[in-house]
Amino acid sequence: MPETDFRSVQFEEVDWSDTTCLITYxxxxxxxxHAIDAVGLLQWxxxxxxxxxxxxxxxxxxxxxxxxxLGIEPVPCQVFSTSVSHLTCLRMAIYDxxxxxxxxxxxxxxxxxxxxxxxxxxxxxxxxMPLLDLEPSVTLLQRYEGLQELDSPIVDAVAxxxxxxxxxxxxRPLRGKDRLAFLKLFxxxxxxxxxxxxxxETIMDISRRDGVAPRDVINDKEIRELRQENKxxxxxxxxxxxxxxxxxxxxxxxxxxxxxxxxxxxxxLPPGLRLEPPPHFEGSxxxxxxxFHQPDELTVRLRQVARLTGQPAFRRLLxxx
Amino acid sequence: xxxxxxxxxIEEAVAETSLVQxxxxxxxxxxxxxxxxxxxxKGPRDEQVLEIVKFRGRFIKPCPGTxxxxxxxxxxxxxxxxxxxxxxxxxxxxxxxxxxxRLFANLEDMWQQLRDHLGSFRNRVHRFGTGEFTDSLxxxxxxxxxxxxxPFFAGEAxxxxxxxxxxxxxxxLETLNHRGHTVVAWSLNPDGVIASEEAAATSLxxxxxxxxxxxxxxxxxxxxxxxxxxxxxxxxxYTEVVSRLFSTVDPRGIAWISxxxxxxxxxxxxxxQQRHPESTILHEEFVPGLDGKMRYFRDxxxxxxxxxxxxxxxxxxxxxxxxxxxxxxxxTEALGFTPEERGGxxxxxxxxxxx
Ligand code: SF4
Numbered sequence: 001m002p003e004t005d006f007r008s009v010q011f012e013e014v015d016w017s018d019t020t021c022l023i024t025y026x027x028x029x030x031x032x033x034h035a036i037d038a039v040g041l042l043q044w045x046x047x048x049x050x051x052x053x054x055x056x057x058x059x060x061x062x063x064x065x066x067x068x069x070l071g072i073e074p075v076p077c078q079v080f081s082t083s084v085s086h087l088t089c090l091r092m093a094i095y096d097x098x099x100x101x102x103x104x105x106x107x108x109x110x111x112x113x114x115x116x117x118x119x120x121x122x123x124x125x126x127x128x129m130p131l132l133d134l135e136p137s138v139t140l141l142q143r144y145e146g147l148q149e150l151d152s153p154i155v156d157a158v159a160x161x162x163x164x165x166x167x168x169x170x171x172r173p174l175r176g177k178d179r180l181a182f183l184k185l186f187x188x189x190x191x192x193x194x195x196x197x198x199x200x201e202t203i204m205d206i207s208r209r210d211g212v213a214p215r216d217v218i219n220d221k222e223i224r225e226l227r228q229e230n231k232x233x234x235x236x237x238x239x240x241x242x243x244x245x246x247x248x249x250x251x252x253x254x255x256x257x258x259x260x261x262x263x264x265x266x267x268x269l270p271p272g273l274r275l276e277p278p279p280h281f282e283g284s285x286x287x288x289x290x291x292f293h294q295p296d297e298l299t300v301r302l303r304q305v306a307r308l309t310g311q312p313a314f315r316r317l318l319x320x321x
Numbered sequence: 322x323x324x325x326x327x328x329x330x331i332e333e334a335v336a337e338t339s340l341v342q343x344x345x346x347x348x349x350x351x352x353x354x355x356x357x358x359x360x361x362x363k364g365p366r367d368e369q370v371l372e373i374v375k376f377r378g379r380f381i382k383p384c385p386g387t388x389x390x391x392x393x394x395x396x397x398x399x400x401x402x403x404x405x406x407x408x409x410x411x412x413x414x415x416x417x418x419x420x421x422x423r424l425f426a427n428l429e430d431m432w433q434q435l436r437d438h439l440g441s442f443r444n445r446v447h448r449f450g451t452g453e454f455t456d457s458l459x460x461x462x463x464x465x466x467x468x469x470x471x472p473f474f475a476g477e478a479x480x481x482x483x484x485x486x487x488x489x490x491x492x493x494l495e496t497l498n499h500r501g502h503t504v505v506a507w508s509l510n511p512d513g514v515i516a517s518e519e520a521a522a523t524s525l526x527x528x529x530x531x532x533x534x535x536x537x538x539x540x541x542x543x544x545x546x547x548x549x550x551x552x553x554x555x556x557x558x559y560t561e562v563v564s565r566l567f568s569t570v571d572p573r574g575i576a577w578i579s580x581x582x583x584x585x586x587x588x589x590x591x592x593x594q595q596r597h598p599e600s601t602i603l604h605e606e607f608v609p610g611l612d613g614k615m616r617y618f619r620d621x622x623x624x625x626x627x628x629x630x631x632x633x634x635x636x637x638x639x640x641x642x643x644x645x646x647x648x649x650x651x652x653t654e655a656l657g658f659t660p661e662e663r664g665g666x667x668x669x670x671x672x673x674x675x676x
Binding site: 205208209249250251252253256279280281282283284 | 389594603604606608609610611616618619620621648649650
């Protein structure tokens with residue numbers, strides 16, 4: 001550790017706009033504010049003296065901000081001299097943070113872009129990415145580097161954890177308005193990350209096929225109405241939208257599914273029996289499902305199944321695929 | 322010549338091979354970079370480069386069929402990889418890690434493996450094809466390989482060679498002694514599809530004309546409607562293709578015709594979108610098949626196969642028509658029988674194969 005000076009710092013001595021070593025991004029944890037308010041500053045921020053007399057924050061930007069908010073001044077700090085290199089300061093900032101917590105994806109992106117000024121790409125991939133718990137890969141590096149170029153609501157959502165970075169990466173090639181339309185949809189309704197990925201692909205496919213912007217698919221009348229069905233629970237609304245978009249993307253499959261349900265109704269399956277066609281009607285593996293509690297009930301079910309397989313309507317249904 | 326490289330990258334280990342000597346004789350002024358071993362790189366293809374390497378794997382591979390669908394059971398004779406014709410749907414875009422067009426020059430190893438293979442299964446019919454991992458005739462003007470392969474198969478009583486191409490580079494076949502053991506095959510699509518999805522390949526008329534010439538030289542020919550692509554007016558357009566086919570070639574000399582709709586591994590989708598943003602082939606709806614490949618919904622596949630089958634049968638009742646990688650139920654619905662009822666698809670094609 002380079003030599004440090006310990007001193008009390010006034011806020012006016014700090015250049016708050018100097019982000020050379022800033023790798024924190026995202027909402028300030030409430031817990032930190034409460035902790036400093038309750039017991040004061042336990043860990044001193046680290047700053048660096050600049051040639052112009054002002055101080056650059058190296059570690060502890062959040063602590064300093066909280067102190068400013070609480071009016072705690074002067075703040076006891078450690079201060080590096082001007083001779084300490086930028087790279088050393090940046091490494092201090094990185095190690096200080098990764099030792100204490102998991103960085104959010106935007107912070108990882110900040111680390112990678114800042115370190116890229118000092119180390120070559122192979123080193124960035126082999127040394128820095130594992131430090132951030134990232135798989136060392138060029139593609140992943142490029143994705144993280146591009147994260148900060150996204151619209152600030154998306155960057156904030158990723159930093160705050162309401163949007164998964166995988167979705168943000170997938171949104172990157174789109175136009176700004178389209179990205180924000182997706183963000184709004186995903187923030188409004190509780191889709192899992194994998195369903196978000198599925199929706200993204202479905203909406204993009206519809207958009208390309210129909211020659212309309214993705215945002216127009218998201219905001220069209222039918223989807224808008226489903227989104228605004230305030231009486232339905234959020235989960236149900238999310239599921240309705242998913243089904244609606246799938247039907248639009250795959251009209252043949254949807255029509256076939258509906259026809260199958262109609263055929264099943266006409267055959268009249270005994271209650272408690274469930275017949276499932278082969279997935280996507282591909283191949284010939286059907287699935288018949290029933291439950292029972294007692295051996296006698298099983299006997300009844302098996303008899304029902306035997307009778308069913310003899311019915312011409314049922315046989316036709318299996319063939320009609 | 323459909324492909325004339327502007328740079329050759331050749332491994333020193335194959336410098337003295339006949340294949341390298343032939344290529345150098347055809348391209349005496351093309352710069353050559355000699356390397357110990359060609360590097361396996363990812364990334365975009367260098368359109369100007371032809372790599373010539375020593376192949377360290379098996380030259381003979383079974384057709385990569387899966388248990389879930391009925392496979393034609395032919396053997397791939399692997400003489401090179403990749404292709405410069407750049408069809409939008411080409412599976413080779415996601416198939417091999419190395420991007421460049423590559424030829425295998427250690428043909429002595431290939432001949433040895435071929436002789437061993439034929440020798441160990443003497444009583445079987447062998448159907449070989451070179452058009453699985455590249456176009457069979459794309460590089461023939463450089464390599465003259467057909468001049469070796471065709472006479473070799475002519476001497477094998479139980480074996481045939483199928484050369485699959487989208488080119489018209491058949492000149493070298495004219496004088497070869499084939500004895501009916503080489504089938505020359507073209508993949509066919511309507512003009513509009515060729516223009517948008519196979520833009521660097523030859524036109525439909527040129528393909529059919531090349532097929533006609535091969536028939537004139539006594540070769541049996543074959544056609545692959547693969548991939549069949551859904552597009553506006555596809556019924557009329559394929560009807561037009563079939564009618565031009567029958568008005569150009571003699572159907573009695575057709576060994577077989579295969580039908581296969583577009584299918585691809587999911588990993589190919591983003592590649593097509595990125596490399597061919599103007600292509601519309603991904604607009605149709607797809608479902609994952611039992612082999613993990615994306616396919617048209619089965620009812621649509623059946624409709625396409627039926628349409629083509631009816632047209633082809635109307636033109637010539639005796640044509641041997643088969644489906645590529647389809648399930649029994651699709652065969653039954655589309656063609657009215659399952660291969661099993663006729664001894665299996667391999668047996669059907671084996672019967673058809675020998676002259
Ligand atoms: S001709 Fe065949 S191998 Fe060549 S690009 Fe087209 S599909 Fe691929």
